[in-house]
Amino acid sequence: MTELAWRLIPNRRHLLERLAQMPPRWKGPLLERIARVGLDVAHYDPTDELPTNLALDGPIVWIPIQAGRVYFFGNPARRFNEDSTLRLCHALLADAGAFVDIGAHIGLYLWSLLRFFGPERTGYYFEPHPQLFSLLQANSARLTQHLKGFAAAVDDHDGFTDFYVDTDDWSMSTVVKDPRSRHQYGRLRVPCVRFDSFAREMKLRDALVKADIEGGEAHVLDGVASSGEAVLDLVCEVLEDAFQSGFVSEAAKSLQADAYLIGDGWLSPSASISRWHRTDRNWLFTRRPRSVLESVIRKNGLHIAQSR
Numbered sequence: 160m161t162e163l164a165w166r167l168i169p170n171r172r173h174l175l176e177r178l179a180q181m182p183p184r185w186k187g188p189l190l191e192r193i194a195r196v197g198l199d200v201a202h203y204d205p206t207d208e209l210p211t212n213l214a215l216d217g218p219i220v221w222i223p224i225q226a227g228r229v230y231f232f233g234n235p236a237r238r239f240n241e242d243s244t245l246r247l248c249h250a251l252l253a254d255a256g257a258f259v260d261i262g263a264h265i266g267l268y269l270w271s272l273l274r275f276f277g278p279e280r281t282g283y284y285f286e287p288h289p290q291l292f293s294l295l296q297a298n299s300a301r302l303t304q305h306l307k308g309f310a311a312a313v314d315d316h317d318g319f320t321d322f323y324v325d326t327d328d329w330s331m332s333t334v335v336k337d338p339r340s341r342h343q344y345g346r347l348r349v350p351c352v353r354f355d356s357f358a359r360e361m362k363l364r365d366a367l368v369k370a371d372i373e374g375g376e377a378h379v380l381d382g383v384a385s386s387g388e389a390v391l392d393l394v395c396e397v398l399e400d401a402f403q404s405g406f407v408s409e410a411a412k413s414l415q416a417d418a419y420l421i422g423d424g425w426l427s428p429s430a431s432i433s434r435w436h437r438t439d440r441n442w443l444f445t446r447r448p449r450s451v452l453e454s455v456i457r458k459n460g461l462h463i464a465q466s467r
Contacts, residue, residue: 160197181212187234194232204224218273230265249271251367254455255367257283258280260282262285263285264329266298269299278305282307285311287347291329312352312372319350321334322348324347325343325344326344333374334375334378335378370395371396391447393410415446424462426462
């Protein structure tokens with residue numbers, strides 16, 4: 160749709176809101192291109208919010224335009240290679256005791272998994288970025304009583320820590336600043352907690368934990384490993400530096416768990432993975448026996464690849 164066509168539409172903002180709530184099957188690059196011109200013509204402020212289903216079979220949430228067009232008109236799970244990981248979390252959470260989202264960002268996982276939360280299974284989230292936490296809190300208040308959020312980081316100690324806010328891409332904010340990064344950062348002092356301290360306070364047992372903490376993988380490992388039976392499954396993004404330093408094998412040993420790389424519809428045992436790849440960087444660390452895991456994930460169209 161051309162700029163002239165958009166200008167001829169009397170209520171452009173209403174149309175954009177409708178497009179952002181289209182069924183997931185209509186979301187993708189074409190709709191993003193159509194909406195890009197409409198967003199320019201409608202003169203939104205970057206902090207203005209639009210309602211979107213995030214291309215999920217889930218609730219409508221409100222997020223600011225600065226998050227990027229893909230969250231409104233595209234398919235963020237597919238774009239950022241989170242599709243299979245989301246399906247895996249759906250399968251695992253069905254018999255897990257709780258869900259903990261460390262580094263929740265705008266809540267892609269929380270809103271996708273919302274139907275699992277209730278009196279018998281609470282969802283928890285950590286997000287130290289002030290604007291993102293406020294966004295999560297506002298959407299949570301509209302949607303459920305069974306989510307509890309913390310404006311804090313999960314780190315290797317209790318107290319306070321430095322948090323580096325990425326001013327170019329807020330999803331890349333981290334407790335571990337990469338000196339090689341060309342992004343601009345602002346530093347905040349934020350509350351932090353060890354995972355085992357949190358797990359004891361919440362009396363967690365057999366939880367599914369998802370961690371996306373942009374290079375801070377090692378900062379949560381000891382707390383998770385020390386939490387006993389609090390964690391059944393850990394789904395963790397492992398960046399290249401952590402992979403090359405042996406984080407996967409260290410985590411599997413510390414957690415007494417099996418490690419699997421999450422691919423497009425499959426899980427691959429760690430023994431068959433020798434190289435890191437930017438499109439496949441989510442890992443599952445699980446204490447479930449392989450036969451049990453295979454049975455659980457098969458229901459969601461996933462399988463375990465044969466070791467080479």
